Amino acid sequence: MAERRQPAKPYRKPSPAAPDPRFAASPSDIDVDAEPADAAEQTEAEPARRSTRQAAGTRSLQAQQGADAPLSPAAQQLQRELARVERLKAQLAQMESIGQGYLNGSAQRLQPLRERLRQAQRGLALALAPWLEADARGLSRAQQATARRLLCQLAQQLAAGGDADMAALHDRYSPQSLSDQRRAAADALREHLSDWLAPDDEAAQAAASPDELLGAARRQWQAQTEAQRAQREARQAKREARKAQREPAPAALLEQQAQQDAGATLRQLYRQLASALHPDRAGDEAERQRMTALMSAANAAYGRRDLLALLDLQLQAELADPDHLERLSAQRLQAVSRLLKEQAASLERERQGEQQRWLHALDLPAGSRIDAAMLGRRLEEQELELLRELRTIEAGLEQAGEPAGLKAWLNRNAG
Numbered sequence: 558m559a560e561r562r563q564p565a566k567p568y569r570k571p572s573p574a575a576p577d578p579r580f581a582a583s584p585s586d587i588d589v590d591a592e593p594a595d596a597a598e599q600t601e602a603e604p605a606r607r608s609t610r611q612a613a614g615t616r617s618l619q620a621q622q623g624a625d626a627p628l629s630p631a632a633q634q635l636q637r638e639l640a641r642v643e644r645l646k647a648q649l650a651q652m653e654s655i656g657q658g659y660l661n662g663s664a665q666r667l668q669p670l671r672e673r674l675r676q677a678q679r680g681l682a683l684a685l686a687p688w689l690e691a692d693a694r695g696l697s698r699a700q701q702a703t704a705r706r707l708l709c710q711l712a713q714q715l716a717a718g719g720d721a722d723m724a725a726l727h728d729r730y731s732p733q734s735l736s737d738q739r740r741a742a743a744d745a746l747r748e749h750l751s752d753w754l755a756p757d758d759e760a761a762q763a764a765a766s767p768d769e770l771l772g773a774a775r776r777q778w779q780a781q782t783e784a785q786r787a788q789r790e791a792r793q794a795k796r797e798a799r800k801a802q803r804e805p806a807p808a809a810l811l812e813q814q815a816q817q818d819a820g821a822t823l824r825q826l827y828r829q830l831a832s833a834l835h836p837d838r839a840g841d842e843a844e845r846q847r848m849t850a851l852m853s854a855a856n857a858a859y860g861r862r863d864l865l866a867l868l869d870l871q872l873q874a875e876l877a878d879p880d881h882l883e884r885l886s887a888q889r890l891q892a893v894s895r896l897l898k899e900q901a902a903s904l905e906r907e908r909q910g911e912q913q914r915w916l917h918a919l920d921l922p923a924g925s926r927i928d929a930a931m932l933g934r935r936l937e938e939q940e941l942e943l944l945r946e947l948r949t950i951e952a953g954l955e956q957a958g959e960p961a962g963l964k965a966w967l968n969r970n971a972g
Contacts, residue, residue, distance in 0.1 A: 631890035638897035642865060645904035649911060652927055656915045659932040666936065670943040675715065677950040682711040682726060684957035689730055695960035700967045705730055707953075707970065739766035746770050822892045826867045827859040861903070864896040 628636065685708045688696055696704065712727035716735060728734040733741075746767050747754070754761050758777055764770035834852040839845035851870055858866035915927055953970070956962030 629890070631894065635890050635894040635897065638894050638901060639865075641901045642897050642904060645901060645908055649904065649908055652908070652911055652915060655927055655929045655932065656919060658929065659919060659936060662933075662936050663939075666940055667943060670940065670947060674943060674947045674950065675718070677947060677954055678711045679715055679720070679723065681950055681954045681957060682708050682715070682723065684954060686726060686730070688957075688963070696964065696967070699971065700964055703967045703971045707967075736765070742767045743770050750774060823859065823862060823864065823867070823896060826864075826871065827855060830855045830867065830870055862896065862899060864893065864900060 685704045687693060688704055689701060689708065693701075709727050709731045712723040712730075713735065716724035716727055724735055743764050743766050747761070747764070747770055750770075754774060755777060756762075758773060761770060761773035761777065764773055831852065834848045834855065836845050836848060839848050855867065855870050857863075858870065912927065915921075916923060916925060919927070919932070921927070949970070953963075953966045956966045
C-alpha cells in the first residue's frame with residue numbers, strides 16, 4: 558500500500574519584530590509620525606499619561622488579550638512566572654497585614670487589661686501577706702494555706718516580670734525560694750537532655766535555671782549545625798571544582814548562556830535608569846528629589862535582582878510604554894522569564910522565613926496557618942480570659958480587708 562503524504566503547509570513569511578522600547582539603547586515615548594500638539598494640550602495631557610504609566614505597574618509584562626496570534630511558548634512561560642511572583646508578593650503582603658493587625662489589636666485591647674491585672678495582682682498579694690503573719694487571727698488553717706498558695710503564685714508571676722519586691726515577698730512565705738525552684742527545674746531538664754547535651758559543655762552543666770540551660774543547648778545545637786553546614790559546603794566546593802575541570806556539557810553551556818542573558822537584561826534596565834535619573838538632568842529641586850528617590854529605589858531593586866521593581870521604575874521615569882510583550886524576541890523573553898523565576902525562588906524563601914517569624918511572634922504552633930479569622934477569634938478569647946481573671950483578682954482585693962468576705966473568697970478559690 559502506498560504511503561499517504563500529508564499536504565504541505567503553506568509558507569508564511571515571518572513579520573519583522575518591532576524594536577522593544579523598554580530595552581532600546583535610547584528609549585523614547587515620542588511618536589515621530591504624529592502631528593505636534595499645542596503646548597497647552599501637552600501640559601494638560603501629561604499628568605494623565607504619567608498616571609497611566611504608573612498604574613500599569615506589573616501589567617507592563619501582560620499580554621494583550623485581543624491579540625490575533627496566540628502567545629508563544631516563551632511568552633506563556635513568562636506569564637506563568639509573572640503570575641507566580643505576583644502571587645508570592647501578595648502572600649507576603651497579606652501575611653504582614655494579618656500579623657500587624659493582630660499585634661495592633663493586642664496592644665489596644667489586651668495590653669491595658671494586662672497592666673490592670675498586674676496592678677490588681679500586686680495589690681492582692683500585699684493584702685494577703687498580713688493574714689499569714691504568726692499573730693494573725695481570723696482564718697482557719699485551711700484558709701491560711703489557700704492564702705499562702707495564692708500569694709506565692711501571684712508573687713512568682715510578678716517576679717518573673719522583674720518585680721524584685723514580689724520576689725522577696727514570695728521567698729518570705731514560700732517553703733522553697735525562687736532560686737531553688739529554678740535550680741531544681743534546671744536539674745530536671747538537664748537530666749532529661751543528658752543524652753543530647755555534650756558532657757564537656759561547661760555552660761550547660763553550670764546553668765542554674767531552665768532558661769540558661771536552654772540557651773546553652775541552643776548555642777551547642779547552632780555550633781553543630783554550623784559545623785555540618787561547613788562540611789557540606791566543603792564537599793560541594795570539591796564537587797564543583799572537579800566539575801569545572803571537565804568539559805561542560807551542552808546543557809551546561811545553555812544554562813550558562815541563559816544566566817548571562819538574564820544578567821545582561823537586568824544590567825541594561827538598571828543602566829538606563831541610572832542614566833535617565835542622573836541629578837544633573839533635573840530641572841528644579843523638586844524634580845531632583847524625585848529622581849533621587851527613584852534612583853535609590855532602583856539601587857535597592859538591582860541589588861535584590863527585582864526585575865518587576867525595575868520595570869515599574871522605568872514606567873515612573875517615563876522610559877517605556879507598558880504594552881510591549883508581543884514585541885520581545887524569544888531570547889529576550891527567556892531572559893526575562895529566568896529573572897522572574899529567580900525572583901520567585903527568592904520570594905518563596907522569604908515567604909517561608911516570614912511565616913516562621915510570624916509563627917514565633919504570634920506564639921502559634923509550627924505549621925499553623927496565619928489566618929485573620931482565626932487570629933480574631935484568638936484575640937477575643939484572650940480578652941475574655943483576661944477579663945475573667947481580672948474579675949476574680951479584683952473581687953479578692955475588695956474582700957481582703959475584712960475577715961468574713963476574705964473567708965468566703967478563699968473558700969471559693971480553695972481548689
